[in-house]
Amino acid sequence: MKPSAFDYHAPRTLGETLEVLAGAGPHGKVLAGGQSLIPLLNMRLAAPSHLVDINRVTSLDTIAVRDGGVRVGALARHAAVERSAAVARAQPLLGAALRLVAHPVIRNRGTVVGSLVHADPSAELPAVLTVLDGSVRLARHGGGERDVPAGEFFTGPLESATEPGELAVSAFFPALPARAGSAFCEVARRHGDYAMAGAAAVVVLDEDLRIASARVACVSAGPVPVLLDMSEVCAHRPAASDDWDAVARAVRDLIDPEGDIHATAGYRRHLTGVLAARALRIAAQEATEDRDDATGGPR
Structure with missing residues (x-):
C-alpha cells in the first residue's frame, strides 16, 4: 500500500511549523514519530494534502x-x-504505563504527545493523562497557546480537541500529592498489543492510612478513557x-464497553x-510505602 499524494514540509522552527499548519488548515497532518500515522497513510485511512514533519x-x-x-x-x-x-521520581505512573506501550523499537520512535493526539481509547497514555487530570498545550500561528484538560481533550475514538491549524506542543502530567500511590494494570493477547482492558489508578490516603480518594481511568471501556471516581x-x-x-x-x-x-x-x-x-489495591499499597518513606520507615 502507498499513501495518496501530499506536499511534504520540513520546518525547522516552531514559528515556521505553525505558519505551515495555518496554511494547510484541515488538510494538514503532523508527523512526529509516525508510528500510528504512517500505517494510516499507507492504508489511505488518512489522506492529508500536506504532511508537516x-x-x-x-x-x-x-x-x-x-x-x-x-x-x-x-x-x-x-x-x-x-x-x-x-520522570520516574516525579510521576511513576507515566513510566509504568510506557513500559506497556508496544515494543522497544516502537518506543524509540513514537512520541508521548503523538500518542495523546492520536486519541486511541485502547492506548495507555490517554488513560494516564485522564486519571492524573493532566492537560495538553495547543499552539497556533498568531493565536497564542491554550491548555486543554484531559477531560475535554479526548472527544471520541481517534478524535481530540486539536483544531485545524493547531499543534500539540506539550503535555503536562501532574505529580501525585503526599500519601498517594498509582498503578497501571492491563491484559493484552500478546505483550505489546493494544489492551483488551486496562486501568490506571491513583489513590490518596488520610493520616490513618485509610483511603481518602480513589480514581481509575479505564482503557478500552468506551470511546474515550472512562474516568471513574471510586472515592465513595x-x-x-x-x-x-x-x-x-x-x-x-x-x-x-x-461501564458499558463494546x-x-x-x-x-x-x-x-x-x-x-x-x-x-x-490497580487500586496496588496504588493503595504504594501510597502506604510513600508514607513510610516520609516518616523514615521501611520502603
Whole structure:
C-alpha cells in the first residue's frame, strides 16, 4: 500500500511549523514519530494534502520535571521519557504505563504527545493523562497557546480537541500529592498489543492510612478513557485491605464497553472490573510505602 499524494514540509522552527499548519488548515497532518500515522497513510485511512514533519524542530524535544509534575514536549520519544530517572521520581505512573506501550523499537520512535493526539481509547497514555487530570498545550500561528484538560481533550475514538491549524506542543502530567500511590494494570493477547482492558489508578490516603480518594481511568471501556471516581466506594477502606470485590462490582456496573474481535462486551466488562480493583489495591499499597518513606520507615 502507498499513501495518496501530499506536499511534504520540513520546518525547522516552531514559528515556521505553525505558519505551515495555518496554511494547510484541515488538510494538514503532523508527523512526529509516525508510528500510528504512517500505517494510516499507507492504508489511505488518512489522506492529508500536506504532511508537516516536525522532527527538525529541536525546541520541541524536551522533558521538564518540576515540583508540579512533568511536561513532555511534542518530540520527546516514549523511550526517553520511560528511561528518565527524574520522570520516574516525579510521576511513576507515566513510566509504568510506557513500559506497556508496544515494543522497544516502537518506543524509540513514537512520541508521548503523538500518542495523546492520536486519541486511541485502547492506548495507555490517554488513560494516564485522564486519571492524573493532566492537560495538553495547543499552539497556533498568531493565536497564542491554550491548555486543554484531559477531560475535554479526548472527544471520541481517534478524535481530540486539536483544531485545524493547531499543534500539540506539550503535555503536562501532574505529580501525585503526599500519601498517594498509582498503578497501571492491563491484559493484552500478546505483550505489546493494544489492551483488551486496562486501568490506571491513583489513590490518596488520610493520616490513618485509610483511603481518602480513589480514581481509575479505564482503557478500552468506551470511546474515550472512562474516568471513574471510586472515592465513595473505597471511603475509609484500609490501604492494606485484601477485599476488593465490591470495588470490582462497582466498576462493572458503571461501564458499558463494546465487544469486538478481541473480546466480548461481557468479558471486557468483567476484566475491567478485575483490573481496576487490582490497580487500586496496588496504588493503595504504594501510597502506604510513600508514607513510610516520609516518616523514615521501611520502603
